[in-house]
Amino acid sequence: MNKYFKKLAIPYFVWLYILAIIPFMFMVILSFVSNEGLDFSAAIFTLENFGHLTASSTVIAFMNSFFYAVIATIVCIVIGYMVAYAIFRSHFKNKFLVMTILILPMWSNMLLRIEALKNLMEPHNIITDLLAKIGINLSLNIAGTPLAVIIGLISTYIPFMILSIYTALEKIDYSLEEAALDLGLTETKKFWKVIFPLSIKGIVSGSIMVFLPCMSGFAIPEILGQGNILLIGNVIDQHFRNMNYNLGSLLAVVILVVILAAILLVSKFDKEGETLI
Amino acid sequence: MIKQYPLYEQYEVAKIEDYGYKEHRFTKILYKIIRYLVIIFAVFLMYIPIFTIFLQSINSSTITSEFGSVTLKWYVNIFTKGSLLTAIRNTVFISIWATMISTLLGTLFAIGISTLERKTKRHIMLLNNIPLLNADIVSGIGLMLIFSSLVHFFPYFFGWKTMLLAHIFFTLPYVVLSVLPKLREIDPNLFEASLDLGVKPYPSLYKVIIPAIKAGIFSGMILAFTMSFDDFVISYYTTGNGFDNLSIWIYSSMGRKSLSPSVYAFSTLVTIVFFALLIISNLLQGRRHHNENN
């Protein structure tokens, strides 16, 4: 089929070059100049923006982002793997149904979901009120703590992890499992020697799908951290809000470099770069 | 119909003791309990916000921390609040069209990409990952800059056109990524066979390849819709001329006044409608299988 459909890919090349590469170049240029907003009439070349990179709060925000993203990703891997494996082993006929049930929460606006989660983490909320009416006094007071942010990150991004791992598991050829059992492996050994290694691809791509938005997002730390927890996404957002597009772009470019490194990591595991989902 | 799954139930599986291993029964039971707890915890984490939103949508009190009595007035209010209704309509319009267009184009692009040689393929896949992984704000501002170079020629360009283009831009990679693995799995001989039987390339693409990758197309479509339906940052920067979607409406309404509970009502409505659709489609499918088996 090669000769017939090759030209179908050409428009996508053009499309990506215009809409993905040009904005990136633009951000790089912005980080080397000083101007106001997007007005280039008074732009001058400067390295001043790089000075702000070492501001202690920015460094801490970077480290925070990394730290929170790593923890959230690890927890997502553990929980996500268990859930994905359970679905994989279950007897559901309709796997689409399972997948859609995982995705269904994401069809409510993310901000509403985070606000709802935040309310639940505060002493007074609708559920404690209802519980109090039937005589149960139960409340949680963790809003504004690192734990709240991590719970928020996990609950928002775990569907990606489950889906990635599930997709990888589903691709495993059942005859491999049979062969493993024929060769005398126990169920546990079969899992660690056959299934787990084959699902690592799913873990890697799932980790990236979880890790990156955790690193660059700003809504979750802002709301669940009650403004007390600063991640790099918040800093970028603040600078864009102050119309300091130069510093904002510079920080965004730095994050992009991290992302590109992540992509290289993926392509090391997956030479064709196809398993990001 | 041959029962395909699970195969290991059809064979006699040897017991662990037969091989001389020790059976860690206690550990296994413990693991089983932990596994159930974790699954319950995960589902709880994902659905508790949805449940709270639902409670708020039927709460007569406007104070978010108190439950007054059950009411449906917020559901009625959706249809009377002009700006909210417009925002909902715009959201549905953009996400449905963006999903349809990017599913169609993404599938064709993926078929094209699958025929490329390895090196070019890696190149395009790297590019394909950029929109997916870029911080939203960078994509949004970048797209705005590119689109605004066209404003001189089309003064009313910003609005649904730019927002639709932007949504297609960031949903396409999801479709491409979902379809490609399925393309790798199909048997190339199928296509050759259909050509040998005298079917032209494009009709046989439709008759042979598309049915074989249906699952990938479908999951790409769902992901695309999810991303488009919930997007705020990119939409915010690429819209114009008063074309706001629901996310923009929600974010901007939170600033100076509290949010109308009608938003919770709409959100719940979406969840319920999709849930109902799922159940119905599942029932229909089940019945079809049943009929085929008989």
Next chain:
Amino acid sequence: MKITKVLIGICFTLLLVLSAVTLRQKEALLILNWGEYINDEVVERFEKEYNINVIISLADSNELFYSKIKSGTTAYDLVIPSEYMVQKMYENGMLQPIQKDKLSNYREDIFLPGVDGIIESMSAVFPEYVDYQIPYFWGTFGLMYNKRKIGLEEIIREKGWDAFFNEAELPKGTEVGMYNVPRFAYAAAMFYNHMSPNAVPTEENISIAQRTLAMRKFSEWGTDTLKKNIQKGDLDLAFVYTGDFLDMLYQEINDEVNPKDISEIEYDIYIPDDTIAFMDSFVIPKNARHVDLAHAFINYFLDPQNAYDNASVVGYCTPLIESYNMILAGKDTDDKYLQNWAQAMEKYYPLPDETWAKPYKGTPLTNFDVNSLTKITNMVNYVKTR
């Protein structure tokens, strides 16, 4: 299979109808406004009267207003920025003057003394201010507190900013929140040190502000969440818009099921003399396409009855003296809600008396350049991550 095909057909038809409705482009007046900052019913009346569509887009900061207009992606006909942003937009040549002869409801003496005061103080640094904007709403910031916390009300009313920043002054376990906009936090710190909120952020001033903000740990840096948490009782004290407080108050006295009396409300706000004042006004961008209609719209909101209706859903103060008096007249009616509204207006947006140095409370903020804002942001971030 027939059913599926019919269903798909129906879905497609619905989609086409939806698209047709969505894309039906009418000639429209484009307004850029804050969220929930206008009474939709008044806008609908205007639409009927002038037979035109009004489309209101939303943004949540003055800087976003600026970026949206500057980027030129949309030719807005009317924007409602605060006073310092009016100045900045004017200086960058983005505005056109308001043609007052087109405003039949406009006279020089229709505004409240406070509004005139702000216009006067703005005109001292920016003489063209009066020609380029028409006031829409105005208000102040204040210290919103939880009455349920014993001893808090007295100390806040007595010591104001001193109590806000000093942990020792406040009752034990008082949870304090700060508005999560670095510029506002800087202003608050300046008030504590009896300095102007517009003091240039030099090294010295930045370190003063940093020391002040670091004096206590704020349990929450939020925006609209502050008022809700005080209402719920999860927070005790916060620096917020007076309108934030009134928004909560109106909600409770206007509740359909269980309307409360103003005396039953469990939180209050104290407006210190040193606070931020602001005034949002209508301005017309240079590239507006419907200049005459924009003027008609401004004029419509200068009508006292319309301004009165508009103020009933927004927690800020109307600039019109006549509308203000209409609200206060509610005291003499039998309507419980109108009585409460009049009381609230009189208490929280009082008319100036002889003891006041100027006819309004607080100081309007001036515009800081990007560099200063970045410094302030970094300083506040440092305080948060300390």
